[in-house]
Amino acid sequence: MSALLNHRLAVPAVLIVLVALLPLVLPSSFYLRIATLVWISAFAVIGLNLLMGYAGQVSLGHAGFFGIGAYAAAVLPAQLGVPGIFAVVIGAVASALIAYLVGRPILRLKGHYLAVATLGFGILVAMVINNEAWITGGPDGIAVASLGIKKLLKSAFGLKVKTAELWYWIAGAMLVVGAWVAVNLVDSPTGRALRAVHDSEIAARVAGIDVARMKLVVFVVSAVYAALAGSALALFNGFITPDTAGFLHSIELVTMVVLGGMGSILGSVVGAAVLVVLPQLLTMFHDYEHLLLGLLMMVFMIFLRAGIVPGLRALVAGRGAA
């Protein structure tokens, strides 16, 4: 049983089952939309978790990449007439390129200095989006044209799908593929090198690992994850505001990683689910919403300090042994 659970493909398999079965129990398209938001966030969080949990580097500016993806999907079709799907690809490539250029100098920094540098990067991106209103629509946000998949399905196959359902399956498929790529990456020589970097940079360097290159590779990969998630959110929502690239969103992504469990792919999904669903539940407490959210975050982190998934796994394992 535990061998099965530890298999490389266990996590993608669990996610396939989850994505496939969840619509059966969700009562309305409102819940389907929330599930879609969870999958999209989880996709970005998996990327960030590769950076934080495996390479041990903190980024407080990842919403910047998320925003680049989102605004690529919004602006390129509207301003330049680029077809939506190419806009998504361009957003991901641009994110990778920017991550590469910014990452080279930034990743030499360590710990909190790296945190503040990435934070500065994220703020710069958010500021450009906020101020260049002639392109981005500024603080009011911008409408995003749909990809036209619905029309295509209808004209080609005569299929009629609701937008909520369509995006549920697109986001779910993205998540499964994203998780599958991530577990493969973690299990590759690159992944082992990353963990070595996490444990001790000097020891890794002595063992012949090109530490700077490894960090840069995972930084670029995580930026691409964030950009793709941003594009997906923009297309799914049909509207996007600069908040998606903002500091608070960066913090939210980091919190999802830590809450779910650093270095746990499944934890990324759990962390995203908790932070997407919890505020929805707490809206019924109106004014007490933030108070309860903050309180729950503290309680989770104090009692499950390694994160929810690794924490629960340790609890279960401990009980099994006793």
Place this chain on the structure above:
Amino acid sequence: MAEFLQFAFSGLTVGAVYALVALGFTIIYNASDVVNFAQGEFVMIGGMATVFLTALGVPIPLAVVLAILGAVVVGLLLHRLAIEPARGASSVTLIIITIGASIFLRGLAQVVFDKQFHTLQPFSGDTPIVVGGASILPQSFWVMGGAVVIVVLLWAFFNHTLIGKAVLATSANRLAAKLVGINTGMIMSLAFALSAAIGAVAGVLVTPITLTSYEVGTLLALKGFAAAMLGGMGHPLGAVVGGLVVGLLEAFGAGYLSSDYKDAIAFVVILITLFVLPTGLFGRASVERV
């Protein structure tokens, strides 16, 4: 020249507040290795509590004292109930706990106070004082003067009192400090109380100029953290210089370049500084033991 002075004074006023927030970060970080993202909430509590106590008819001096005490109690509770139980957790986990605390305190302020913007009467009127052609609000002098007094008091505390030296010893080496009989747990509580008090004072001083609301803390924590890192984490002088530099960059950037991008200018300078000096202006190069 008048314009230059005008920008310089507004930069120093904002910078003094950033410097105090950065000092708060530094004191807690030195004593406990925790980066406390709830630091901005102490500033908020100082301002908001003073506003609401005066509204209840409490005379201003007493309201200020009570507000600072309130912030200190919150700081002590934060340490006792949220940081202490998570002792030994990774630094990222501790950061998330303080972010949780920051959201919690904002939520609490929203319930206990309200969601409006508030202001306080300036302490010595609002007739601008003209210095070299620049007109400066009297409250600006209160902010800058208050920051100077706090820095001097802290310097005296750390260098000339036994407890202050115990704090320094704890930040230098916790185990060694414990071995020579310093109650390091008490020192950590003290650090949280001290940081909270400094933040609250900053909040009281700056409220007549910038207004306050339950959510002013976030941006201040962000700027204060950036300032502390610019100066070199854990370095008190660095925190003060970092705060002033960030404030001046913002003011001159807004004045001479673009007010839309004033924050960007500060962060670009921080990024460039860190590329050249990866441990900040005053930080020492860290050595990793294998």
